[in-house]
Amino acid sequence: MSGQEVVKSNSQMVQKEMITRNYDRITGGTARVSSTFVPGNLNELLMCFDIANNLPEINAIQNAMRKKSGEMIAEAERSGHSEDVCTYVKADIGMMAKGNIAPNGKPFPDPDVLLLSYTGCFTFMKWFELLREQYKCPTVMLHVPYAADGQPTRNMRDYIVKQLKEDVIPVLETVSGVKFDIDRLREYLRKSAIAENDLVWMLESSKHKPSPVDCYFGGVYYMGPIFTAFRGTDEAIEYYRLLRAEIEERIARGLCAQSPDGDMPEENYRLVVEGPPNWTSFRDFWRMFSEAGAVVVASSYTKVGGVYDYDGFRHDPDHPLETLADYCLGVYTNRNLPTRVDMLARNIVDYDADGLLVNSIKSCNSFSAGQLVMMREIEKITGKPGAFIETDLVDPRYFSAANVKNRLESYFQMIDQKRRAGGSAAASGA
Amino acid sequence: MTIRPVGEIVAACEAIFEDLTFAKAREWKAAVPGRKVIGYMPVYVPREIVHAAGMLPLGILGGGADMEVIHGDAYYQSYICRIPRSTIEMAINGKLDFVDGMMFPSICDVIRNLSGIWKLLFKDKYVRYFDAPQNFREEVGGVFYANEMRELRDGLAKLGGRKVSDDDLRRSIVVYNENRRWVNRVYDFRADFPWKAPSAEVYLLMRAGMVLPPEEHTVLMREYLAAAEAANRPMRDNCRVVLTGAFCEQPPLSLIKSLEMSGCYIVDDDLLLVARWLLGDVPTEGDPIENLSRAFLFHSAETAAKYEPDVARKGSYLIDSVRKRKADGVIFAAPSFCDPALLDKPMIISRIEPLGIPYIHIQYAENSSQMQPIREQSGTFADSIKLWSAS
Numbered sequence: 001m002s003g004q005e006v007v008k009s010n011s012q013m014v015q016k017e018m019i020t021r022n023y024d025r026i027t028g029g030t031a032r033v034s035s036t037f038v039p040g041n042l043n044e045l046l047m048c049f050d051i052a053n054n055l056p057e058i059n060a061i062q063n064a065m066r067k068k069s070g071e072m073i074a075e076a077e078r079s080g081h082s083e084d085v086c087t088y089v090k091a092d093i094g095m096m097a098k099g100n101i102a103p104n105g106k107p108f109p110d111p112d113v114l115l116l117s118y119t120g121c122f123t124f125m126k127w128f129e130l131l132r133e134q135y136k137c138p139t140v141m142l143h144v145p146y147a148a149d150g151q152p153t154r155n156m157r158d159y160i161v162k163q164l165k166e167d168v169i170p171v172l173e174t175v176s177g178v179k180f181d182i183d184r185l186r187e188y189l190r191k192s193a194i195a196e197n198d199l200v201w202m203l204e205s206s207k208h209k210p211s212p213v214d215c216y217f218g219g220v221y222y223m224g225p226i227f228t229a230f231r232g233t234d235e236a237i238e239y240y241r242l243l244r245a246e247i248e249e250r251i252a253r254g255l256c257a258q259s260p261d262g263d264m265p266e267e268n269y270r271l272v273v274e275g276p277p278n279w280t281s282f283r284d285f286w287r288m289f290s291e292a293g294a295v296v297v298a299s300s301y302t303k304v305g306g307v308y309d310y311d312g313f314r315h316d317p318d319h320p321l322e323t324l325a326d327y328c329l330g331v332y333t334n335r336n337l338p339t340r341v342d343m344l345a346r347n348i349v350d351y352d353a354d355g356l357l358v359n360s361i362k363s364c365n366s367f368s369a370g371q372l373v374m375m376r377e378i379e380k381i382t383g384k385p386g387a388f389i390e391t392d393l394v395d396p397r398y399f400s401a402a403n404v405k406n407r408l409e410s411y412f413q414m415i416d417q418k419r420r421a422g423g424s425a426a427a428s429g430a
Numbered sequence: 431m432t433i434r435p436v437g438e439i440v441a442a443c444e445a446i447f448e449d450l451t452f453a454k455a456r457e458w459k460a461a462v463p464g465r466k467v468i469g470y471m472p473v474y475v476p477r478e479i480v481h482a483a484g485m486l487p488l489g490i491l492g493g494g495a496d497m498e499v500i501h502g503d504a505y506y507q508s509y510i511c512r513i514p515r516s517t518i519e520m521a522i523n524g525k526l527d528f529v530d531g532m533m534f535p536s537i538c539d540v541i542r543n544l545s546g547i548w549k550l551l552f553k554d555k556y557v558r559y560f561d562a563p564q565n566f567r568e569e570v571g572g573v574f575y576a577n578e579m580r581e582l583r584d585g586l587a588k589l590g591g592r593k594v595s596d597d598d599l600r601r602s603i604v605v606y607n608e609n610r611r612w613v614n615r616v617y618d619f620r621a622d623f624p625w626k627a628p629s630a631e632v633y634l635l636m637r638a639g640m641v642l643p644p645e646e647h648t649v650l651m652r653e654y655l656a657a658a659e660a661a662n663r664p665m666r667d668n669c670r671v672v673l674t675g676a677f678c679e680q681p682p683l684s685l686i687k688s689l690e691m692s693g694c695y696i697v698d699d700d701l702l703l704v705a706r707w708l709l710g711d712v713p714t715e716g717d718p719i720e721n722l723s724r725a726f727l728f729h730s731a732e733t734a735a736k737y738e739p740d741v742a743r744k745g746s747y748l749i750d751s752v753r754k755r756k757a758d759g760v761i762f763a764a765p766s767f768c769d770p771a772l773l774d775k776p777m778i779i780s781r782i783e784p785l786g787i788p789y790i791h792i793q794y795a796e797n798s799s800q801m802q803p804i805r806e807q808s809g810t811f812a813d814s815i816k817l818w819s820a821s
Contacts, residue, residue: 080779082764082772082793084509089773118564118737122538125564125737126773132741133777141564141737145574146536148545148559155581159574163565333539336559337546362509365539365769369514372505373547390507 006283007262011243015224018239019058020104022229026052027106032176035111035131038305040119040144040328044188044232044315045168049176053229054111056127060091062103064279064394072098073395087363087395089127096134110135113175115168119144120333121366140171144328150339152329160325185320188232192315198240199226200308205247206257206297207351210267212250214257216277216296217286227305232315259290268293269415272347274300274340274374275359275367278391281399285391288405292412298347300340300367303332310343333366341374345381354415355384357408362392385418387411436631436657439650443634446641447683450497450520454641455488456528466590468556469526470533471517471541472678473735474707475560476579476722480533481644482602483586483594488529489640489704492516492796495682499797505547511767512795513679514544521552531556531589533582537678537735538770556589558582564737566727576723583719599718607711609644612651614706617698619655621755624695625665627658629673630687636702666693669758669815672751673699675775677733679765681794688801689761693812697755700733707731734774745781752787758815759788761808766795788815 008016026033031052036042038057046053063069072094073087079097081090095101100108116128116139125141132139142163145156169180202222206215213222222243230236256264260283271289273296278285289296307313307330316323332340344356356378360368375386389407392398446454459465468480469490477487493499493516501522502515520526532555534545545559561578563571587594616635620627635654639647668690677700689696709729713721732738732747752760760782764771775791782789790811792804 080776082775084767084793085769085772116737122536122542122735123769123773126734126770129738129744129777130773133780136741139741141739143564143571143737145561146542146559148542148561153581155574155577159563159565159570162570162573166567166570167565336549337543338549340546341550360507362507365510365543368507369510369540369543370505370547372507373550377550 006260007258009246009258011239011246012221014239014242015221018225018230018235019228022053023102023104023106026054027102027104027108029109032112033109034113034115034172035128036115037117037119037121037124038227039121039331039333040117040306041227042115042117042142042168042324043229044185044192045164045172045324046115047188047232048180048184049172049178051112051172051176054108055228056092056131057088058228059095059103060088060394061279063091063095065282066103067280067396069094069280069394070396086123086127087393089123089130091394092127093130111137113137113171114139115172116141117144117328118142119328120331121364123366138171138175140168142168142328144334146336147329147334147339148336150336152326156329157322157325160328161321164321164324182320186317189315189317189320189323191234191237192232193317195226195231195236195240196308196314198237198244202240202243202247203298203302203309205251206295208251209352210254210256211270211295211297212247212255212257214259214290214296215302216273216299217282217289218258219296219299219302220277223302223305257295260286261290264290264293264295266293267295269412270295270297270351270353271355271357272296272298272344272351272353273357273359274344274371276301276304276361276364276393277359278361278399279394280392280396281401284401285399285404288408292408294408294412297351297353300332300344303343306331307335307343310346337370337374341377341381344374345378348378348382348384353384355411356382356386357411358386358388360388360390362390362398363395364393385411385414387414433656433660434653436654436661439654439657440631440634443631443638443650447494447634447637450493450525452488452525452528452641455486458486458643459528464591466530467528468531468533468586469529470704471513471535471537471544472702472704473535473537473733474562474704474730475533475535476582476726477644477704478599478602478606478712478718478722479579479583479594480586481605482598483583483590484592485530485586485590486643489702490517490520490526490532491637491640491680491702493520494680495684495797495799497797509767510540511679511765512797513765514540516796517544518547521548529555531558531586533558533560536561538768541678556585558585562726566739568724568727572723572727575726576719579719579722596718600714603712603714603718603721605644607714609639609648610706610708611711612648612655613639616651616655617706619658621697624668624670624697626661626663629690629696629699630683631658633683633686633701636705639705640702666695667816668693668695669812670695670697670756671759671761672697672748672755672757673701673761673763674748674778675734675762675764675768675771676701677703677735677771678768679796681763682796682798684801685763685794685798685804688805689808692805692809693816694761694808697757698751700731703731703733734770745778748778749781749785749787752782758819759790759811761811762789762791764791764793766793788819
């Protein structure tokens, strides 16, 4: 199955070129480089200092999709890391041990700064403490408090803004030699908001029947530019315009979502998915859905970098540092479980989904701890069935294709049964 | 004062430890109408604020080695540590029904998300996720933390139906300063005379402090120290170790006993760190919230759950402990699936290895039952230290 040729849309090709371009910049030897994390990343701020943005989660994903992460994880475990811990971290550490080669085949430079944006994941802190051991470069922590009561408080926001002013910006100025210009930041933020509007339009396009896009497997391509190094650029604005036009055309032609094998012939099931995908068998995993005519109409993973479609967040150039704080505070995994439940339950209703599928990731407690309770709550609220599968991010040992396929087939049968018992009609005919 | 024999004191502590219905805390609550009990999980919460609100801070440390977890496994995947599943089990089984509120400190994603589960399942309870700063500058992290504590104080005041004044807080700071001094005296005594204060006893004594009011616990520690000093116990040819990594999910008591039986006196540890988190007295003059904040920022323990901004200081807390307690080696004891402890360990090892400090690593769950392999490992470790150490 994995040997089949993959069909990609124009937007997917453009996205790939953008990501490659960023790797060329990182490895080109001319730009200063920061390592930082995807959730709530401060791309616009880094751009103010002409610093290239290297994201270790993306590197781990790239290595997993190229089937390289398994040996990197094994390397990290040989050097003393436990089998029990996050495999993103181990893939990163293993990659360093194996020469630190970027996906473009060139060696990664040592970062000039580690921007420890501590947002929505405790493991980030340990991860960058470990990288600091290796790189011995300036490390600046941005502690983002957890929005435990559903809404960020003034105290949280003020704390983040103060850290930006008094810790993060001064360190970035020193590392880059560039003086901070708040008007430059405002300009980038204005561009972010434009791209974000089209991004939300894309996310909501899956309300159409059939859905023109898959908002999980396809979604990870569409999220690439906004969650990595392009938010705040003209390229991102262009990319999301292009994507929007592509989707508008798909809607006009009544096309089902795209799969690795081209357009799905029919849409049988509409799902909301909670949790990140598995990356080591990404396309095989995707085909388990597309071959059954299952499309993901909404997913929490497409909110991992930031949430735009739940409470209307857009970067606000009039409040530049405050808006960065709000962005960090609002990422999906920085929200409490009742909010996540509400978000996913609303998705099921608003997107007329057949139910919730949880892909529980061994490596990621930030997502996984509590998912079983969330699933039951969402079932109660929506009356739609939930299902639970278990895989991992980048550790191939934890992807059992037969088990996942069996569970999915059972789930699709459960949805069919529910329909026969008087529930919703088949998706494409509704 | 008539001194109870040490065995009697320890037996009383063990009864508290084994009682998962928390009868002592229930008795405290029932003694005066309107009293409230606030549970808290590891590693650290400012118990002074709970105490100042007239409430009992109750340490919730999972279900221990013997509790059967039936429902809890339906809440957590197999690759998540045990403490949240046994804690949920206790809540579902009604063992925590008398607890009016729960505090979940910022230690890891699992405990963080447990606060959300509590919000979903126990909607009538006060739930507080308690965030501590990872920025240790007074005007940045300090301001944030003081405001978090003020929110906590106000939340508890609302729950209790009465204002919590600065003087209430100062009185509670005095109580906990006294308690902490006696905790440290017990730890010092054990380090000086480990054969007189076996670690299993010290652990049970400290566990009692998770349930009893601090004033009562202080009296108990005084009593234990007097009894332990008076007891005539044989000194063994054990090596001296620091146990580290066990700051959240607790090891079974049998593990602590096994380490000592195999030839390792535990002369320091990071078990129940809440009782020793602050490293000195909190000042009682001035703004008590600011004082608690400064104590956290500048005079608190180092654990994996806390960021160390100065790379040169990474591991120094453990190294200082090894030196201060004249330990021969370190036992890293981490719960399975504990990201903070397990990811921190290689960094700490890189600091102690160049100093020639021997170490071993063991992994456990609160319900681990097979102690023979651990005993063999720690026994070999103790033998190797005795055979090969410079002394």
